[in-house]
Amino acid sequence: MSVALAIDDLCLAYQDRAEVLTDLSLRIASGERVALVGPNGAGKSSLFLAIAGILKPVSGRINLFGNEVKPGAFHPDVGLIFQQADDQLFCPTVEDDVAFGPRNLGLDADAVAERVASSLAVVGASELAQRPVHHLSGGEKRIVCIAGALALQPRLLLCDEPTSGLDLRNRRCLIRLLQSAQQAMLIASHDLEFLLEVCDRALLLDAGRMVANGQVAAVFGDVALMEAHGQERPHSLHPHHVRHHQHPRSDA
Template sequence: MSEQQKPIAIAIDQLCFSYGDRSNVLCDVTLQIQTGDRVGLIGHNGCGKTTLLMCICGALAPTGGEIRLFDRPLIPGRFYPDVGFLFQDPNDQLFSASVREDIAFAPQNMGLSTEEVEYSVNEALRLTGMENLANRPPHHLSGGEKQMVAIAGILAMQPRIVLYDEPTASLDLKARRRLVQFLGQTQETLLIASHDLEFILELCDRVILMDAGRIVAQGNPKQVMGDRDLMQQYDLEVPYSLTFLTNTIVVTTRKILKK
């Protein structure tokens, strides 16, 4: 299926949201994400990234606009097994006595049979490489291991969309590399909010820059995050890898011109 023919997984039209009497946290957000896309959300603290994710998973009710998932209107408050949400802190979604029990929680509450739950749990353990930790208490694990268990719990639901809120925040370099490799092989539609711009650059094929609840830029990650004037305007730094590449090209070009 060509890029133009891929179905739309997430369609958002003029979305607005506010907390009580506060001004809009989200204002006229309009975007479309195709099935299988990996999209990064960037912007400084308070720009609306997490709120947008919470609206997409149905946890928050927008004050205006519409969200459609696979061309069906999203109803806030309803459970959508097609959508998985990974919290910034994995401790917020790990609460069972063992890794296996934690992963089984969602499929058990989806009404699956015992055999279906067991299959989903075993497959999630296999995909995340957590088989050897299946009987361990999740709160005795490292930050990276907890993150992978939380992801396994999402995968056991077999979602088509996964929303990630700062997935590298609690990870060391080794766990971060593992997460990049893992997500690079998954087939789900990904929407990732992160301050780790190098992570977004490595993983995503599109980036959305938000400021004050609005989308102010979007496109190819290298082009958007490599635009120094744009990034400075919104108090962000160009990722080091892009700065290094640009400087290398400039130095090399100058050497060639001198010959």
């Protein structure tokens, strides 16, 4: 299987802070879905910004599908769903916002319109196309952010807290969408039950360093590891987990 993302010895820092990531190396294969977990401030969002070419590394290399990521350049192979929807949405209407990426790919008007329509349809938001962005609810903004990333038709999807603000119905729709998608994915979330359903592998970051890399249920089910790094084992992995909504059989 080909490598979608290759990171070697990556260090990231901001001017007013110490390093937020230190000597990080990882590989993600094409089509692989990888969970990224860790406490607040572990460096997850900063890693996404570096992969997308927004944040310049102090040192190290990032390669996407064999091409080195250049800070400040447009990288159409990457679709980034920001942690805060308002950081991503800036056009007057939903349609304009979802169209922004395809237009920057140099597509003609018909191709842009087709991508906008198909991306909104796949997330169940076609009826929002003409809505002003500032009239959307938090959950609607999150859905539009997902549509905007999908409109690029990226080969790597970076999702930063994608379930934030979603109701149960839209959360379930997102799970089905990501399960059926063909892109490689790196998904940061505190919603570990969601990650268990979507991802194959999990990376655990703490204080800017990777402390675990393994099969998602194995990492999440390691109580000592998770607690040592400010996480909790998901309820569904608890040995005494009892499925909700199971009722005793009635003999009546």
